[in-house]
Amino acid sequence: MASISLKQKVCVHYTGSFDDGEVFDTTIGRTPLTYIENNHEVIPGFEAAVSTMEPGDKKKVRLEPKDAYGEPNPALLYQMPTIDIPNYDDLVVGEMIYLMNEEGYQQLARVVKVEDDGMTIFDFNHPMAGCPLNFELELISREPYTGDDQHE
Template sequence: MTIDPERITVTDFSLKHRVTVHYTGSFEDGEVFDTTIGRTPLTYVEGNHEVVPGFEVAVLGMEPGEKKTVRLEPKDAYGEHDPRLLYTMPTIEIPNYEDLIPGQLIYLMNGEGYQQLARVIRVADDADTLFDFNHPMAGHTLTFELELLSREPYTGEEA
């Protein structure tokens, strides 16, 4: 068997695309947590981990102009809620602890000197304050209404 080099085609599976999509995201109870409707649509590069995995997979199979609704389990979105990411700290050791409000998102410095986002769960004047370092949407099933506006080749050379 001979191979004619003139008839060989190569598919470049490393080619990325810049996609532009409108979306509305909601929780299981129907509460909308974010939407691009009435705003600038979301643009991202496929394969660059700029959106949650399930969102990217759902958009991969779409054609421009197509609309669909997808339901993402926590593992395909922001992950399961991890109880190991709950931390307590003696309230008395927290500067201005009286300003903390349960539900509030604040940045705390970790052991390596980096800031990390945490949610205040409980503040007890004479005990411990509880912080949750999970992503605020961890453990939630999310629904996205998607409309793919465009998919263009991305070379990585654009700034």
């Protein structure tokens, strides 16, 4: 008896932009995005918008932060004495850098503030937290996911 897949592999082209029109990412001219539905591989609002589409459909959606990367969490701001940071002179406000967490893993953080004689503040929120996001979507395909193939 053949097993029936309850999961679907989708292939979609998209262009993502902010409200001011700045494009932050696109698959146009590249390989479309492929993911498995309900595997939490993409942001919730993106997946919800694509889930109602049929192959060949195109649509535009605007996602509020709660359906994208969420609102900024103040608990994800971290400060430390600038003097304790090696090469702190090289830090640039707004720059994204990797910092080691307490478990020994690297995490991406944005430099928020650097004071020579004070504190340096890092933000571990996703860079698009708090931002509404706009997507132009085109569903290329949706097919049962067998688990045998690799998706990108």
